[in-house]
């Protein structure tokens with residue numbers, strides 16, 4: 001979500017947001033037109049390393065620093081959604097952590113859908129979405145939507161379907177509340193690995 005807004009704001013597609021691009025997006029989302037002075041102040045706040053342009057890292061830090069701005073840029077629902085790291089499973093939901101990738105999270109829901117994020121700094125709504133079927137401790141996951149990172153693969157491709165083994169003991173310590181899972185070895189460079 002935030003990546004999408006960043007890419008839209010980067011009108012000349014050079015990978016950073018310049019002063020004029022910030023002006024365009026701020027005037028698009030706010031009712032008042034910014035004065036040159038306000039824009040200079042805002043740009044200076046955003047461009048924290050003062051190199052004259054706003055890179056993705058600076059952009060993310062700036063948008064999330066201000067709740068109101070987060071809502072304006074990304075919408076209420078997204079702004080209120082917690083990161084996967086802080087996610088508390090609702091009734092019927094279970095969280096899994098791959099043994100080989102401690103920062104990834106897989107959320108399984110009772111209705112046989114899942115969400116997967118490769119980093120728990122992301123929100124589940126921007127991760128990979130799909131369905132799964134379960135047999136004992138084995139699940140087969142079929143992605144239907146790649147969220148933000150839609151260039152990872154084509155959901156039609158059967159090679160993107162994987163069978164995972166779920167742990168049945170809750171984890172303790174840092175990953176308390178989650179269960180472990182084991183992913184097959186052939187998932188390198190695909191959605192489950194990224």
Ligand SMILES: [Ca+2]
Nearest residue numbers: 010014016017
């Ligand atoms: Ca640009």
Ligand SMILES: [Ca+2]
Nearest residue numbers: 047051053054
């Ligand atoms: Ca900068």
